[in-house]
Amino acid sequence: MEKVYIISRYRAFTERGREFNRRVARYFCRKVILEGKQPIAPHLYYTQFLDDGDERERRIGTQIGIKELREADEFLLILIDGKISEGMYAEIREATKEGKRGRIICMTRKEIEEVME
Template identity: 40%
Template sequence: MFKNIEGYPDPTAGTAMSRVLKEYKQRQRRRFAAKNRRKIYVVSKYAGDVATNKENAVRFCRYVIDRGNMPVASHLLYPQILNDSSPHEREMGLMFGLALLALCDEVWIFTENGEISSGMKREIEEATQLGIPVRQLDLEEI
């Protein structure tokens, strides 16, 4: 039971406070709910300078989040699980990524000087075939 400042039971104030908190929590859940955010598939370079490219991919995901969306970056996930040096496992990772891409609302391509790798090209082609909107951004834009 809610007690007032003097320590006496105060059911009216307790009920009011309970309702206010409940409404606040509901607003917060709606505001941050993943299902209300657009899913953006992040396409960026992975191969080559892997350390720098991973760092950039994280930055790109943050860019997506800061715009109220939910990033999907399969190239940050699957290379940690699968062996990117094995052609079979690399292909499996690409297939998993394309399956995730199909669930997204948009594809955002992040490039440096417009450079697109072969893996990125496959993702762009898949998005085009599925009719998913594609947006290209250069490092200088973010």
């Protein structure tokens, strides 16, 4: 089964913003599964037990995520309102360096909210 690494925002200024970002990631993970592929979304998994606000724990989660990105067959980059976070930037840089094939989805917040309903 092909593995698809999900690149999307996690960090936000508010808990409401983080929840929105988690919903986006879950939505696209589901779409990937329905395509018959395995989604890899470290920002959903590791934030369940690592503290994203603690730089050491964030770095650990990021390092594991980059390892998983290297092992993935492709990536899916999700841009909402054209915003790229620091973490996304690192993942994009790594995917480019590795020569991964990928897809990019660009949507506005309003568009993604409508399709996630």
